[in-house]
Amino acid sequence: MFKVYLSGEIHTDWREEIIALCKEQKLEVHFNSPVTNHENSDNCGVEILGAEENNIWKDHKGANINSIRTKKLIKESDVVIVKFGEKYKQWNAAFDAGYAAALNKSIIVIQNEDHQHALKEINASASAVISDPKQAVRILKYVLDGSL
Numbered sequence: 001m002f003k004v005y006l007s008g009e010i011h012t013d014w015r016e017e018i019i020a021l022c023k024e025q026k027l028e029v030h031f032n033s034p035v036t037n038h039e040n041s042d043n044c045g046v047e048i049l050g051a052e053e054n055n056i057w058k059d060h061k062g063a064n065i066n067s068i069r070t071k072k073l074i075k076e077s078d079v080v081i082v083k084f085g086e087k088y089k090q091w092n093a094a095f096d097a098g099y100a101a102a103l104n105k106s107i108i109v110i111q112n113e114d115h116q117h118a119l120k121e122i123n124a125s126a127s128a129v130i131s132d133p134k135q136a137v138r139i140l141k142y143v144l145d146g147s148l
Contacts, residue, residue, distance in 0.1 A: 002144055005077040005100075006033040007070075008093035009085030014110070014133045018081070021137040027144055032073040034066065034092070041066055066092075074100050079143075081136050083110040084119060094122060101125035108136050 006015045015033060022029045035041045045052075045061025052058040070092075074080055080100040082093045100107050107126040110133060111119055123129045128139055141147060 001028050001030045002079070002140070003030050003032065003077045004140070005074050005080045005096075006031055006083075007074075007080060007096040008083035008090050008110070009087075010036045010038065011085060011087065014083050017133045018136055021134065022140060025137065025141050027137075027140055029140060029144075032077065034070055034096075070096060071099065074105065075103060077105060079106045079108060079140070081108045081110065082122070083133075084112075084115050086112065097122045097125065108139060110136060 006018065008014075015031070015036070019031055022031075035044070042059075042062055044065050045063070046058050048065065049061050052061065074096060077100075080096065082097045082100075084090050084093060097107055097109065107122075109119065109123055109126045109129045110131065111123075111129065112131060116123070128135075130136060130139075138148070
């Protein structure tokens with residue numbers, strides 16, 4: 001089964017859209033992603049390892065624990081799809097793209113035209129830079145069965 005890691009913004013339903021479209025196309029794809037529950041992701045470190053008075057150490061603990069999941073799932077993936085959204089800066093998605101590039105993974109970046117300049121280095125590592133989740137599914141379909 002083809003494995004795809006879905007990284008990036010968590011404030012829209014782009015992941016669900018890609019998953020539903022792949023099911024509709026009957027593509028044999030297994031999806032993984034970071035923990036998209038903000039509270040769980042932000043608090044996993046202090047919930048597991050104990051409270052911190054300073055937020056920098058709270059964030060440090062959480063980021064380190066989240067990175068275990070991220071690194072494992074990206075390493076096991078065939079393709080990493082990274083979406084950079086409109087409102088929030090997805091620094092973790094930039095890390096994910098860099099890590100995937102270091103592992104020589106195929107990367108598809110979803111972004112709007114306004115982010116072109118800011119993401120130029122990430123885009124240089126990508127196999128495709130697109131603006132719509134539907135385009136990602138069309139790429140996956142082509143890769144998996146050669147059809148347009």
